Amino acid sequence: MFTTGSKLLIGSALLATIATIAYGIAQGGTLGTIGLASAATALWFLAGVNIYVRDCNVAIDEAGALTVSAAARQAPPSSPWPIVGALGAAALLLSVVTYPAVGIAGLVLLLAATAEWMVQAWSERGSADAAYNDEIRARLAHPLEMPILGVIGAGVIIYSFSRVMLSLTKVGTTVTFSVLAALVLFVAFMFAARPKVSSGTIGGVVGLAVVALVAGGAVAAFSGERDMHVIETTADLAERGRCGTEASEADKKSSQTLAGKTNLAATLTLDDAGILSAEVPGFNESTSRLTLPRSNPNNVVFRNDSDTDRRLVIDVGPSGDMESRTLCTALVEPGGVQFLTVIFDMPTFAVPDGHRFTVPGVESAVVEVTVP
Amino acid sequence: MTHRTRGTAGVTDVANHDRTSMQPATPMTSVTPVSTTRPLRRRAAWLGVAGGAIALSGCATNAPQDTWAPRGENAQMIHDLQWPIFAIAGVVGLIVFVAVGYSVVKFRDRGQPIPEQTHGRPALEIGLTILPAVILAVIAVPTVSTIFALADTDDTDCVINVTGQQWWWEYDYPVLDDGTICGYEPADGLTAAPIITSGQLVMPAGTNVLVRGTSRDVIHSYWIPQLNGKKDMVPGRVHYLRLQSDTPGIYAGQCTEFCGLSHANMRMEAVVLEPADFQRWIDNELAPYEAPEEGTLAAQGETVYVQQCARCHQVNGLVDPLTGDLVVSNPQDHVWSGAAPNLTKLMARNTFAGATWDLLTPECRADVWEAAPEDFGERYLEGVSEACLNTVDLREWLRNSPAKKPMYADAERLEVTDGKVRGMPYLALSEDQIDALLAYLLERK
Numbered sequence: 001m002f003t004t005g006s007k008l009l010i011g012s013a014l015l016a017t018i019a020t021i022a023y024g025i026a027q028g029g030t031l032g033t034i035g036l037a038s039a040a041t042a043l044w045f046l047a048g049v050n051i052y053v054r055d056c057n058v059a060i061d062e063a064g065a066l067t068v069s070a071a072a073r074q075a076p077p078s079s080p081w082p083i084v085g086a087l088g089a090a091a092l093l094l095s096v097v098t099y100p101a102v103g104i105a106g107l108v109l110l111l112a113a114t115a116e117w118m119v120q121a122w123s124e125r126g127s128a129d130a131a132y133n134d135e136i137r138a139r140l141a142h143p144l145e146m147p148i149l150g151v152i153g154a155g156v157i158i159y160s161f162s163r164v165m166l167s168l169t170k171v172g173t174t175v176t177f178s179v180l181a182a183l184v185l186f187v188a189f190m191f192a193a194r195p196k197v198s199s200g201t202i203g204g205v206v207g208l209a210v211v212a213l214v215a216g217g218a219v220a221a222f223s224g225e226r227d228m229h230v231i232e233t234t235a236d237l238a239e240r241g242r243c244g245t246e247a248s249e250a251d252k253k254s255s256q257t258l259a260g261k262t263n264l265a266a267t268l269t270l271d272d273a274g275i276l277s278a279e280v281p282g283f284n285e286s287t288s289r290l291t292l293p294r295s296n297p298n299n300v301v302f303r304n305d306s307d308t309d310r311r312l313v314i315d316v317g318p319s320g321d322m323e324s325r326t327l328c329t330a331l332v333e334p335g336g337v338q339f340l341t342v343i344f345d346m347p348t349f350a351v352p353d354g355h356r357f358t359v360p361g362v363e364s365a366v367v368e369v370t371v372p
Numbered sequence: 373m374t375h376r377t378r379g380t381a382g383v384t385d386v387a388n389h390d391r392t393s394m395q396p397a398t399p400m401t402s403v404t405p406v407s408t409t410r411p412l413r414r415r416a417a418w419l420g421v422a423g424g425a426i427a428l429s430g431c432a433t434n435a436p437q438d439t440w441a442p443r444g445e446n447a448q449m450i451h452d453l454q455w456p457i458f459a460i461a462g463v464v465g466l467i468v469f470v471a472v473g474y475s476v477v478k479f480r481d482r483g484q485p486i487p488e489q490t491h492g493r494p495a496l497e498i499g500l501t502i503l504p505a506v507i508l509a510v511i512a513v514p515t516v517s518t519i520f521a522l523a524d525t526d527d528t529d530c531v532i533n534v535t536g537q538q539w540w541w542e543y544d545y546p547v548l549d550d551g552t553i554c555g556y557e558p559a560d561g562l563t564a565a566p567i568i569t570s571g572q573l574v575m576p577a578g579t580n581v582l583v584r585g586t587s588r589d590v591i592h593s594y595w596i597p598q599l600n601g602k603k604d605m606v607p608g609r610v611h612y613l614r615l616q617s618d619t620p621g622i623y624a625g626q627c628t629e630f631c632g633l634s635h636a637n638m639r640m641e642a643v644v645l646e647p648a649d650f651q652r653w654i655d656n657e658l659a660p661y662e663a664p665e666e667g668t669l670a671a672q673g674e675t676v677y678v679q680q681c682a683r684c685h686q687v688n689g690l691v692d693p694l695t696g697d698l699v700v701s702n703p704q705d706h707v708w709s710g711a712a713p714n715l716t717k718l719m720a721r722n723t724f725a726g727a728t729w730d731l732l733t734p735e736c737r738a739d740v741w742e743a744a745p746e747d748f749g750e751r752y753l754e755g756v757s758e759a760c761l762n763t764v765d766l767r768e769w770l771r772n773s774p775a776k777k778p779m780y781a782d783a784e785r786l787e788v789t790d791g792k793v794r795g796m797p798y799l800a801l802s803e804d805q806i807d808a809l810l811a812y813l814l815e816r817k
């Protein structure tokens with residue numbers, strides 16, 4: 001009375017029920033128990049439906065039963081998916097004693113095998129015609145398989161490329177990949193010029209290239225990346241106490257134009273005469289005195305209208321564990337602008353020397369800041 | 373197949389046929405004549421009640437946030453713009469509603485044949501395109517000029533910095549190059565220093581005040597309806613808002629950009645004082661700290677304050693009675709926004725915690741809030757006296773502030789903010805400590 005399909009479902013439902021009881025007693029967690037109970041209910045329901053429709057099996061007295069129904073087929077062809085699935089399960093178990101990555105790979109294999117196996121099994125019951133069955137399998141599975149395989153393939157190739165590029169020297173990379181690109185072009189041209197080349201040959205060449213690439217990538221990955229040159233930033237400048245008049249690498253690479261020019265706390269301009277002044281909307285004249293809120297990012301812009309490279313510096317006073325903390329812009333070319341975000345942790349009355357914007361090398365350039 | 377008993381020949385019938393043919397042949401229920409008058413009348417009654425309630429709510433006598441009651445030049449500009457537009461829109465709306473209502477009643481389905489369908493009436497269509505365009509163009513002229521006038525910062529007399537944070541507003545008054553605050557020179561013997569306060573923005577009457585606003589955490593919006601429109605206060609940006617009023621008084625407002633748990637409790641008030649009163653206010657704010665007399669309850673309160681409150685709140689000039697050091701708050705280490713209200717002159721304002729609760733008892737509050745403009749300054753500058761202190765709300769606040777105002781202050785759930793609170797945490801103070809603190813705070817004015 002139990003059809004093949006319902007046996008599976010009844011078994012699963014039974015297992016879920018036992019698990020529910022065992023978990024409920026042993027662990028006592030409501031959420032887990034509810035989850036398992038839901039699974040059991042769903043499985044029992046499916047089993048019931050399956051028994052009721054008798055697996056959707058064809059009745060023997062139907063016309064096509066002995067010729068075109070799936071049941072009329074000989075044995076189905078052998079399938080790789082049980083083995084792949086077993087491999088996945090094994091990897092999943094192995095991950096407990098090895099690396100989590102193995103487990104992830106196992107899980108992926110297991111899921112892939114389950115999905116593929118189900119699609120294959122479904123297609124094999126499609127009809128008695130094996131070719132037709134293959135076709136419906138492809139129709140269902142390809143839209144799923146192709147993008148995933150494509151992504152994996154592209155990922156492997158890109159990753160290998162990047163490893164090779166990162167491990168060669170800067171010049172080496174340029175040379176190698178120029179040669180490789182030329183080679184690809186040449187081979188492609190050769191193929192194009194001889195339409196008679198068998199697809200086997202093409203496949204072989206491409207396969208060989210991929211294997212070589214992956215091997216190269218693996219070797220490169222193990223030999224590590226070349227030494228990278230780290231470019232200084234203005235934040236580093238402040239930390240290394242290099243907010244003086246001297247130019248550093250960070251200054252040379254700095255941008256002298258700005259995107260954000262509106263809604264600033266103030267614009268500070270250094271003029272020809274060495275005077276630093278602040279412009280703030282609402283104050284009609286520019287001022288040499290600013291009031292900026294505490295514990296808040298204040299965005300100011302420094303504009304250098306003098307004829308020497310200059311930078312804006314401020315000591316914001318104690319900050320976190322630091323006794324005092326200096327912030328500065330990069331060196332600004334004559335006519336250039338730079339942005340600076342300043343946060344004051346302490347009010348001015350609590351800082352012995354107070355707060356002020358200055359310009360190294362220009363004694364007269366001072367804008368007093370009060371933090372209430 | 374079913375048939376339309378009241379059907380007419382033509383397109384609709386085919387459509388109907390198509391639709392019904394997909395369903396089992398059941399008699400159409402809508403054919404049965406049903407009396408619609410009774411539910412209609414009941415619905416009309418309900419509509420009447422709801423409409424009446426809404427209309428009546430417009431008659432509230434105590435509506436401090438009324439957008440139709442400007443008390444300053446900027447709000448007046450908005451008002452002068454909005455009522456003619458409202459009138460035009462009202463007339464247009466009325467015409468449309470009447471036309472629609474007339475058509476609905478006049479041409480309702482009484483089983484008459486579908487009238488002849490026409491397409492296109494160029495004169496009407498062009499006319500009905502041009503007419504709204506003309507109306508919009510006419511409206512655009514004053515709208516744009518008002519927008520520009522409200523964005524002007526050139527005629528500023530006084531700049532006040534406003535900083536929003538969850539869930540209160542901080543104000544600071546910068547000292548200008550000439551040593552004044554908004555052009556007001558502190559009285560002899562007082563040094564000009566930035567004034568810092570919260571909740572109530574105090575400004576001189578007849579003065580173009582420019583708010584330079586920003587935020588310490590999320591976006592807030594500053595809105596004193598009787599003085600101007602809304603302005604978002606955005607972290608990292610400084611936005612400008614004009615405020616002006618000739619009439620002394622208190623003008624209420626509230627944050628109008630949803631900003632988290634206690635958004636509804638993030639209010640503010642603008643307090644307008646005559647210039648002479650404003651001068652007195654400034655002098656009082658700048659007056660040096662006076663330590664409580666030794667041996668008093670307030671002196672005990674000072675000690676409790678230094679131990680319990682000073683890590684977040686600043687009282688300018690306070691010196692630790694035990695060590696003799698100047699006490700400097702560190703809200704940046706304890707509060708997510710990095711700030712807590714400055715309590716130096718707490719009792720010089722009359723609301724607290726986002727201007728949500730009164731520091732004055734209801735009777736004393738009425739004396740100030742309902743004072744005539746000429747008396748207002750005097751009343752306001754009295755601050756909070758012992759007899760007038762609303763101990764109920766302030767005690768509740770000190771006993772358990774997160775219970776009074778919803779805040780993210782549960783010590784066990786602060787991973788996302790690096791252990792910092794948003795708002796003021798529960799401090800487990802004893803009633804004796806609260807008594808002492810009240811005595812101490814009462815002297816902060």
Ligand SMILES: [Cu+2]
Pocket residue numbers: 536537539591592593627628629630631635638
């Ligand atoms: Cu807010």
